[in-house]
Structures are given as structure tokens and as C-alpha cells.
Amino acid sequence: MTVAAREITLPADWRDFWALTKPRVMSLVVFTALCGLLAAPGEIHPILAFTAILCIATGAGASGALNQWYEAELDAKMKRTAGRPLPDGRMERESALHFGIGLAAFSVGIMGVAVNWLSAGILAFSIFFYAVVYTMWLKPNTPQNIVIGGAAGAFPPVIGWAAVTGDLTLLPLLMFAIIFFWTPPHFWSLALFMKSDYGAAGIPMLPNVSGQRVTRNQIFGYSFVLAAIAMAPWYLGMTGAVYGVTTVALNLVFLGLAFAVWRSETTEAQMMKAEKRLFAYSVLYLFILFAALAFDRMLLV
Amino acid sequence: MTDDVKPAAQDMGPQMVGSLSVEESRLVRSRQAGRARAMAVVLFGLCVLFFAITVVKVGVWG
Numbered sequence: 001m002t003v004a005a006r007e008i009t010l011p012a013d014w015r016d017f018w019a020l021t022k023p024r025v026m027s028l029v030v031f032t033a034l035c036g037l038l039a040a041p042g043e044i045h046p047i048l049a050f051t052a053i054l055c056i057a058t059g060a061g062a063s064g065a066l067n068q069w070y071e072a073e074l075d076a077k078m079k080r081t082a083g084r085p086l087p088d089g090r091m092e093r094e095s096a097l098h099f100g101i102g103l104a105a106f107s108v109g110i111m112g113v114a115v116n117w118l119s120a121g122i123l124a125f126s127i128f129f130y131a132v133v134y135t136m137w138l139k140p141n142t143p144q145n146i147v148i149g150g151a152a153g154a155f156p157p158v159i160g161w162a163a164v165t166g167d168l169t170l171l172p173l174l175m176f177a178i179i180f181f182w183t184p185p186h187f188w189s190l191a192l193f194m195k196s197d198y199g200a201a202g203i204p205m206l207p208n209v210s211g212q213r214v215t216r217n218q219i220f221g222y223s224f225v226l227a228a229i230a231m232a233p234w235y236l237g238m239t240g241a242v243y244g245v246t247t248v249a250l251n252l253v254f255l256g257l258a259f260a261v262w263r264s265e266t267t268e269a270q271m272m273k274a275e276k277r278l279f280a281y282s283v284l285y286l287f288i289l290f291a292a293l294a295f296d297r298m299l300l301v
Numbered sequence: 302m303t304d305d306v307k308p309a310a311q312d313m314g315p316q317m318v319g320s321l322s323v324e325e326s327r328l329v330r331s332r333q334a335g336r337a338r339a340m341a342v343v344l345f346g347l348c349v350l351f352f353a354i355t356v357v358k359v360g361v362w363g
Contacts, residue, residue, distance in 0.1 A: 010325075011332045014339035047353045054350070114354045 012095060016085035020068050020096055021061030021103070028286065029060040029156045035290035036157025036175055039297035040164035044115075051114045052163035056156055058107035059123045063152070065100030066131035069093060074140075077201040080194065100131070111163075119162040126155035140202075143209040146191075150183030151176075157290070171238050174229065178289065181226040185219045185258060186282040192216075192261075193272040193279075216262045219278070223258035227251035230289060239296045246292035250285050257281055 033056040037049055044052070068075065068086055076087035085091040104127050112120030134149035142148075154176045161172035191198060191205040192215060198205040207215045230251055234244040260274040321329065 010329060011336060013332050014336045017339075045357050047357045051350065051354060114358070 010090075012085065012091035016091050017099055019085050020065040020091075020099060022064035022067075025064060026057050026060045028283070029153070030057045031287060032175075032179065032290050033057075033156035033160040035294035036160030036172060037164055038160075038294040039157075039171065039175070040161040041301050042164050044164045048115055049163070051110065052119065052160065055107040055111040055115070055120075056123060056159050058103050059111075059127050060156070062100050062103035062107060063127050063130040065096050065103060066127075067135045069096040069100055070131070070135050071139075072096075074201045074203065078197045080197055104131075115163045116166050118166055118168075119159045122155055122159050122162055126152055126159070129155075141204070143204045143206040145204070146187040147184050150180045150187075153183060154179035170236070171233060174232050174236075174238075175290075175293070177229045177232075178226070179286070181222055181229050182282065182286055184222040185226065185254075186279065186286075188215050188219050189261060189275045189279040189282065192275045193269040196269065212267060216264065220258050220262035223255055227255060233293065239293060240300055241296075242299065243292045243296035247289060250289055253281065254278075254285055 030053060034053055037044070037052065068084055071081075072086035072093055075081035075084050081087065086093055086096055104124075108120050108124045108127070111123050130149070130152035134145065134152050138145040138149050157175040157179070158168065158172045161175070162168060188206055191207050192212060195205070195207045195212075199208045206218065230247050231244075233239045234247055257274065257278040261278050264272070264274045266272050266274075
């Protein structure tokens, strides 16, 4: 007896769509966008503020989905990403593309209609920058990928600010610069202890291309630039003592941890405690720094 | 007889060949139901959000 074969496609679970949006990355995006919104002078109706944050989060989700759609084959080669819905075969690739485009169109459209078109324009550019400039062009081609690509993650506080004021001044640009210069030490400390993973996928991260010594030097160097930029809102008089004390303390610790990474000669990923400490601290650093900035500005404004 | 032989799940990706077993049928239905519920929640949330935005834009609540 023969049975006629027919193709059956298992529908992806809704949790797989949720996973496409990179929820953990989204939480940092939402937080920095909220801080940009709270730090801005002027008023915005709470419903419109909620809409702006929702659109920024959805835009970040769209970027994540488009990134995973494009990098499905690369993700399958790395332990850290092999369990994602596409490399794990839980979803069709086309679904991720449609989902990403849909989220992007929705977030930009609603932002423009409900909030303002400046914030919608910056949101659209940030999605394009992450999905096309970073994912498709920079990441597979240059070890400076996360330096230039860091701009994609730096847009949310600028969008939050623009949602309230409808324009841009020096402070939102400094907030952009803080995240921009925070990205290299954050990602390169990760790349140091994930070197083999990135190497297996053929991604030209700095430790794989230029070696560990160059990466450690760059981490230490960028940490000084970050400290100078992070203190700028205070010494330029845009924030008060709350932010001033917080930023000095946070940056001293950051420089201390970056110094430990710079001094280290460890090549074994399991032994890279200094690198793991800097990576974990850098996330906490950004949360506390932006919280202090928003709180300080709310006191001042 | 090769009719009953199915490839290992990891070789198939999201594609499966052959008729659905009872368990597979349950899995498909539970996923469809889960997606339908998630979509219902999203659509309801959007209705509430668009209504609220409209009210704010029109200026009913200042």
C-alpha cells in the first residue's frame, strides 16, 4: 500500500515571533528611549508618550526580526544564537521577513501620525541603519562593524527627545554619543570571550582580525572617550549634581574594569573574568547613567 | 516497506512529510490557537490605543 506524501508545515509558535524581536535588547532600547523622553524639556500627553515608546520598541523589534532573517545561516554556526527560531527550524525564513517589514511599517507610520514626523523619520533611519547598513554591510565586512554600527543602538534616546520637543539640541546628541562610544568596549569585551563563536561564523570581529592585544588597547582607549562624553552633560551645565556625582563614580569603576581588561593577557575564554565583569558592568552602567540623567533633568526642568 | 519511515525532526526543519499523527495534529491546533489568542490581544490593544490617540488628538480630554 502506498501513501501519497503531502507537505505539512508546522505553524510557528507566537513565542517564536516574540523571540525574533530580541526582547532583552528591546528592554535597553525602551529604557534609553524613555530616559530621552523624560529628559526633554516640554510636555507630552501620557498617551502619546506611551505610543512613542511603543513605536520605538516595535521599531527595535522590527530591526531584530530583519537581522535574524538575514543572519539565519550565520546564527546556526554560533552556539549563542543556534537556538533562535530560524536556525532551529521552528519558523520559515519568509515569515520573519514579513514580520519584520510589518513591524517596521507599523512603528514608523503610527509614530508619524500620532507623535511627529521628525521622530518617525529618525526611527525609520535607525531601523534601516541596523537592518541594512550594520547587518548586511558592516558586520560581515569590517572589524569596525560595531563601532559604526553602534549608531543604530544610539538613536532611541534621540527619538524619545524628538517625540517631546519636535527638534534636536546638544543634549540628545550627547546621549547619542554616550551610547555610540559605550558600544565598542561593551561588544569587544563580549567578543574577547566569544572569539571562537564569532570565528566559527566567519564574522570579522576585532579579536579575530587584529588579535587580543589590539582589542584590549581599543577597549581601554574607548573607555576614556566614553568617560569624557558621559561627563559632558554635567560640565557643560545641562545637568546638576545628581548626574555629576553618578557619572563620575560610574566612569571611575568603568575605567578600573577596562584597565583590568587592558592588563590581562588571558587567552582562554573560561579564564576571562575581567572581560566578563566589564561586559556585565557595562549594561548596568548604561541603565544607571541614563536613569540618573533622566532623574536629574526632571528635577531641573 | 518505507512508507512508515520518517526523517528525523532535526533534518526536516519546519517542513514535515506524511500525514499528521494525533500528537502532531494537537500541536498544530495548539499553536494555531496560541497565535489566534496572541493576535486577539494585539488587535484589542491596538483598538484601545487608536481610540485613546484619537481622543487626545481631537482634544476631548485636553
